[in-house]
Amino acid sequence: MRSARRYLLVLLPVVALLYVLSTYFRGTPVEKPVARNMAGNHIVKYNMNKLQASSQAASHSEKVLILTPLARFYDEYWENLVALSYPHDLIELGFIVPRSKEGQQALEKLDRAVAKTQKGKDKFSKVTILRQEAEDALASHSEKDRHAMSVQKARRSAMSLARNSLFLSTIGPDTAWILWLDSDVVETPHTLIQDMTKHDKDVLVANCYQRYTNDQGKPDVRPYDYNSWVESQQGIKMAESMSPDDIILEGYGEMATYRLLMAKIYNADGDIHEEIALDGVGGTALLVKSEVHRDGAMFPPFPFYNLIETEGFAKMAKRLGYKPYGLPNYLVYHYNE
Amino acid sequence: MFDRNQGGLAPSTRKTLGLVSVFGTALYLCLSILSWVFSGELALVPFTSSSLPPMADLGIDSVHHYDLADYTGSARGQDRNERVLFLVPLRDAAAHLPMLFAHMDKMTYPHVLIDLAFLVSDSKDDTMGVLLKELNTLQSNRDVSKRFGSIEIFEKDFGQAVGQGFSDRHGFEAQGPRRKLMARARNWLLSVALRPDHSWVYWRDADVEKVPTTIMEDLMSHDKDVIVPNVWRPLPDWLGNEQPYDLNSWKESDAGLRLADTLDEDAVIVEGYAEYATWRPHLAYLRDPFGDIHVEMELDGIGGVSILAKAAVFRHGAHFPAFSFQKHAETEGFGKMCKRMGMSVVGLPHYTIWHIYEPSDDDLRHMEWMAQQDELREKERVLKEAHDKVWQSGFDNVKQEWERERELILKNVELDFDVHQKVRAKKAEEQSKAEAKVHGPEEEKVVPGVGKAALQPDAVKKVVQG
Structure with a gap:
């Protein structure tokens, strides 16, 4: 009896040790890899030579991907989106939310809206929602701070990363068009996609205005997005004297570029289909043929020819041989804070 | 248990037992801490933001959520189920495919975690037919663990700036337009195949003859944003047995920067041509066959034979410039762009993979001369x-x-x-x-x-x- 117990006592630590060693050398248990849920042998073939983006987008059943970096969720934005008359089964949606409390709030509201729409009859063909991997360092900035020139470079660089992550994660083999629609664009014509694709341009931007109440207490509109412009001699000279790490920003008094701003040439009585060739574009309502992005035109998160984000994108598209245009008399409206 | 009355053991034995159990416990603690550290769990901590709840699954087929923080890539991807997107651009490559698939079959990284995507463009041979045949063989392997994740083939023709023969491809004048076209092809493949749940992207040319089966784990273990091995090629004995192949991996030099300043906006500097003397240190020439394979070298331009990059690099917008970016295009421009975006770009001088031997023009002339000599003899x-x-x-x-x-x-x-x-x-x-x-x-x-x-x-x- 005694010797048995002695053996037991000697054996116990040895067994424990062996157990520990074996678990150590086996490595920590990990979740078993999960295969993608695909049919047959998982092989799919796509012929992208047939892909086209034409002026008759709807009748050719061309797929449109609407992308929105979502910092705030506005009901008006969603209502406007759902009211778009382009066939919803040809529309895919993509969102990216910042990694912050504000982003989380926006995500929760978005989820509710998405769930409601996607369970309904007139649903979109697919919705992808991403959360940015990096903490949003600029989350604390108020609307006023957001426009301060000093934080613009960092803010728009972060915005570039969000936009790039979004389109590179969602663009599919049959995506013909990409419509960048900012989360604070709350009102557009319902025929936005048909109207813009009709122009058959590589890159096309609408004029982004804002509704407000003027001094006389009457409803009025004023320009909002100054990022769509035609380059000027002054702007070129300015860039030449700058360091490659600096950026030129529009809409700031201390930096007079004398560029022709699309926001300033809106004509209420003009033809809404009037086109103007541009050198810089804003991203509030920006239609891009998918091949422009596929060729590599992205939103530079670094100063590219002293330009960043959407303006840098226009420059990169031009370097790749594409031509950006704008519609000065075709308005979309920005939310008024 | 060690109670005097119940145990009844000699004091010395008891002492020994006590020591054994103390050591056992200490060892246990040490090993569990070690295994925790090396499992990569530690690396997980900084990535997950504890303050935010996980993204909800709405349970609707058409809605997908992805937290990109879950797909950032780590040094031990195989332990963390990190998905790799394996990209292969193909053009008239039917002859090389069996070799490529033999390599893929032997890869040790869990195949189920690897998604394959091919771009077949402007091919006059039966690249597509051979590819489908090889893929079907691959995916009908009886050993299910040998099968790959999703497999996508994209067909897209870009028209050809130049032919694909070695001399067509490697002549000096042809380089600019050719590299820009290659860049477009790579960008099309990348943008269409990249998904939010990919942690890594691996680029591989089809014409690689010899490559370690653990290449994925080996490159991953360095935990860099972009990393390339050294690429050499074997040569026939009469040409000296072996030779550096990929001269596109280099570190920028003052001469290179000065040269760039003198060229016009659309010019593309290419390495390995006397026309552009840059005096850059090349990864290829720094190889020591007996050197430590883990040695790293910082690079500015890289070659495209075998690139491992974190998916976030591409997601953030780095791509293969199909225009002259800082006087470079394609993979060399990609290296430059990554550096511009503050990413780490690294080469391994003593870790070598082997490209197939493709005779150059001079080699061909020499071979012709040798054939003539034989004939004469x-x-x-x-x-x-x-x-x-x-x-x-x-x-x-x-x-x-x-x-x-x-x-x-x-x-x-x-x-x-x-x-x-x-x-x-x-x-x-x-x-x-x-x-x-x-x-x-x-x-x-x-x-x-x-x-x-x-x-x-x-x-x-x-x-x-x-």
């Missing part, structure tokens, strides 16, 4: 044989005849000698009887020869006179 040999034959046939006969004649003469002489002996013997016999009769026959033999020789000059004279 063969011709010479045949000719010599014929000559020898003719010579020998002409010469032998005479020799034999001459030999026979000589023999005969000798024989005659011998005969004569015999006769002579006999005659002498007779003579001696006869001398002893009568001496004067013997000399006659000897004189007679010599006379015809003298006669022949004497005739020849006369014959010559006759011809001249005629």
